[in-house]
Amino acid sequence: MAIELSTRAAQVQPSATLAVSAKAAELKSKGLDVVSFGAGEPDFDTPEHIKQAAKDALDAGQTKYAKPTHGLPQLKKAICTKFQRDNGLAYQPEQVIVTVGGKEALYLAFQAVLNPGDEVIIPVPYWVSYPEQVKLAGGVPIYVEPEDTESNKLTPQQLLGAITPQTKVLVFNSPSNPGGFTYGPEEVKAIAKALSGKEILVFSDEMYDQLVYGGQQFMSFAATGNEWYDKTITFNAGSKSYSMTGWRIGYAAGPAHIIKGMCKIQSQSTSGTGTFTQVALTAGLEADQGCVAEMRRQFERRAEHMYERLNSLAGVSCPKPTGAFYCFPDFSGAYGELGVNGSVEFCSKVLEEIYVAMVPGIAFGCDATARMSFAASMEQIDEGLDRLEKLLGKA
Numbered sequence: 001m002a003i004e005l006s007t008r009a010a011q012v013q014p015s016a017t018l019a020v021s022a023k024a025a026e027l028k029s030k031g032l033d034v035v036s037f038g039a040g041e042p043d044f045d046t047p048e049h050i051k052q053a054a055k056d057a058l059d060a061g062q063t064k065y066a067k068p069t070h071g072l073p074q075l076k077k078a079i080c081t082k083f084q085r086d087n088g089l090a091y092q093p094e095q096v097i098v099t100v101g102g103k104e105a106l107y108l109a110f111q112a113v114l115n116p117g118d119e120v121i122i123p124v125p126y127w128v129s130y131p132e133q134v135k136l137a138g139g140v141p142i143y144v145e146p147e148d149t150e151s152n153k154l155t156p157q158q159l160l161g162a163i164t165p166q167t168k169v170l171v172f173n174s175p176s177n178p179g180g181f182t183y184g185p186e187e188v189k190a191i192a193k194a195l196s197g198k199e200i201l202v203f204s205d206e207m208y209d210q211l212v213y214g215g216q217q218f219m220s221f222a223a224t225g226n227e228w229y230d231k232t233i234t235f236n237a238g239s240k241s242y243s244m245t246g247w248r249i250g251y252a253a254g255p256a257h258i259i260k261g262m263c264k265i266q267s268q269s270t271s272g273t274g275t276f277t278q279v280a281l282t283a284g285l286e287a288d289q290g291c292v293a294e295m296r297r298q299f300e301r302r303a304e305h306m307y308e309r310l311n312s313l314a315g316v317s318c319p320k321p322t323g324a325f326y327c328f329p330d331f332s333g334a335y336g337e338l339g340v341n342g343s344v345e346f347c348s349k350v351l352e353e354i355y356v357a358m359v360p361g362i363a364f365g366c367d368a369t370a371r372m373s374f375a376a377s378m379e380q381i382d383e384g385l386d387r388l389e390k391l392l393g394k395a
């Protein structure tokens, strides 16, 4: 007799983005010439000085448990300096936790604050793991769809309207994965003002704060003033800024009592991330930020190029990306011609017929779209777009 899974495990959806990467890798391993726009990670290598710091740490025997498990003091100090330098946020080390990627930071935060039935407002389109992490913590995801499907951004009134007495958390992700948009400072301030007085927490996922384009300005939610500084947890990681996705290192900062709760759960689950990994991120945060600026410049060129080529295709419309490394085009105008019903069938057809991998929009709550990562070389972007042009035709 097979032992049944728990209801908790049974209800979790596997990550659609990781599934696409795995499928593309499988086709590649069979020798097929796959162009992958599925990845949620930079295609650049981790900068040399960061790798060197890890090598030095290994040689110096920094191979034991990190002490304390929730972050080496030197790294916490560097994180506080980063928040002040880049985000105008004054955090103290006791307000900071270092985690196994940004994903663990979010997971721990939901575990630390949610009780069964607590509602979490999740703007659509959303990063795939929010709903599943909320459900794993016993919470209830409340999805809010954008009225403005051009920008995919929510208005302050929409967010205000979604708040009920059960609301515990609003997830705010700017720059957005998958939407590729960034809320500007005036928009962030308007949302903060509209929600003023509401006894909720904001989880501000700022993984892509260093990757904004086209003159777009970024603002941290906690930087809108004292009220939201006190009620916001700010999330970030080495993953996107320093191309460290495989190192598994992230961090969060916010009210000390919540961070302490997260540390407790971490101490009984993962015991945190690797010691030498922490030394490496410290080096990344403390060094000159020129490598980040260079990666950002390259992403910006690719963003512009992919966006222009997508909008030249029949049945496709794509908002201009202003952050992260994703185009989020609406392909629904091409569904009829191709005889497909929805984003899963569309992406399957594209992968099977022209070997171009992208993630179905339904994974992010939006069936008209697909997510295309421009963390790929210009040659790969052109190759993929040439194939799409053959399949869909010119507008």
Ligand code: PLP
Binding pocket: 040, 100, 101, 102, 103, 104, 127, 173, 176, 177, 205, 207, 237, 238, 239, 245, 249, 250
């Ligand atoms: N939040 C967003 C919006 C992301 O895009 C990602 C990664 O794709 C994460 C969190 C998790 O980041 P990490 O790879 O550091 O766990």
